[in-house]
Amino acid sequence: MDGAGQKRRPLMVMASSSSTLLAARVGANPLAELTHRVKSLEAGMRMRAWLAKQPTHVEAAVATALGAVQGGALGGLMGTLAPDGGSALPMPQPPPGLDPKAMASFKQAQALAGGPLVQARNFAVMTGTNAGIACVMKRIRGVEDVQGSMAAAFGSGALFSLVSGMGTPNPAVNAITTGIAFAVFQGGFFMIGQKFSQPKGEDKDTYYSRGRSMLQKLGLQNYEKNFKKGLLTDSTLPLLTDSALRDVKIPPGPRLLILDHIQRDPELTRAS
Template identity: 65%
Template sequence: MGEGKQGAAMVVAEMPKGLIAQLQNPNPIAHFKVKYKQLEDGFRVWLAKQSLPVEAAVVTATSAVQGAAIGAFMGTLTNDVSSSFAPPPNAAVNPEAMASLKQAQALGGGPFVQARNFAVMTGVNAGISCVLKRIRGKEDVQSSMVAAFGSGAMFSVVSGMGGPNLAANALTSGVFFALVQGGIFQIGQKFSKPPADDLFYEKTRSMLSNLGLQNYEKNFKRGLLTDNTLPLLNDSALRDVKIPPGPRLLILDHIQREHDLKGARRGSG
């Protein structure tokens, strides 16, 4: 019992005074961020263990809910301008005029209309992306464009923009969404590439950013702890590059969670 207290006292003694004060009076925002990250990691581990249909259904549903919330908010900003679009006199006998009216209403609808439209777009996109990632084992521009095509086609159907030529307009919308998404993906890939000397620390940087420990990236570089060494990290290695006990625990816990997640994916495959 005495040895345990002595060991705990030694760990506390090693901590900087600022870290001790932070632990005694934790920042509620930082505490919430850590808890949320732990909950997110746990959910990802659970989801990776599920079958493909279950994972796709959960991802589609959660993304649709998020999209609906965004759409409802945007719909409140438009103040339902669709109500100001009155049917033209010959709408009943002019399918093209009615189709144009439907398009205007779909793009300028109120909260409920936009919530439905965004829920379909984001849900279908996320669901298709999830299936393709599980099957292909990667995310690339082809998968992104296929998912965008599906979301664009479904948006055309549910929003009423299809008009009399439903299939043709759904195809056109899908192709348009796919081209736009493909261009955005390529631009994002181009501008998100880090400098050449940082290529060995991409995963490390992402990990530290997720944990709110960006300030310790220089410690990893100083000790040449590259992405390839992440699975090999232990308390001693982190101590050698002068990372304090608190951050060391968060880093090692994150690495263990990632290891468990990969194991769950292999087991489900």
């Protein structure tokens, strides 16, 4: 009996400890997850607000670095999942006397069939360049539009062509044609996405253009509908107060960012 009791005791302890851990995990996870999400959101808002106050080259450098990191991770993952992406064997050299069209096809296959490091480099260059140019264009033009998107796509496509070595024997010509192709595709996708995301009749709404641009700079574009519900048009921006923003149900953090931005921007402090 004693031996049986001694054998059962560890099982009871293990069951008790595992049930306690499970109960603690189930009880703590929702609160911990919510706290983590709130902190992440606040950190992202503070980061966007800090970048909006920095010079253009600082924001562009940060945007380029973040875009390159994301693109590098995506490219490395794609290179790993590709059928021959993990191969350590180098690509064979093209045979001499190959005609230009066949050479272009070979170089394109060579660029797209690289291993994880090659794909990570190519995608890092492409996405980093796109993010940096888009940031600069947004600062210069004051709005994120199709022209800025196409300019960013052209630069990323041209640099991707040069770095990857794909295309015709003339790198400059291929960089231009690749950049144009990237610009056309991204411009088309931008216009399609804008058309589907914009409510009907929104394209003729010009009373909230400055407010919309301000919210986009601060990363608070989700509160544009609050401005419209409260009829906070561009002409009311210099008159905004904390109570007015509270009345349209904008939280305290975004309210502080909006009021601080209006005070610092001389264009917004003037009456329209």
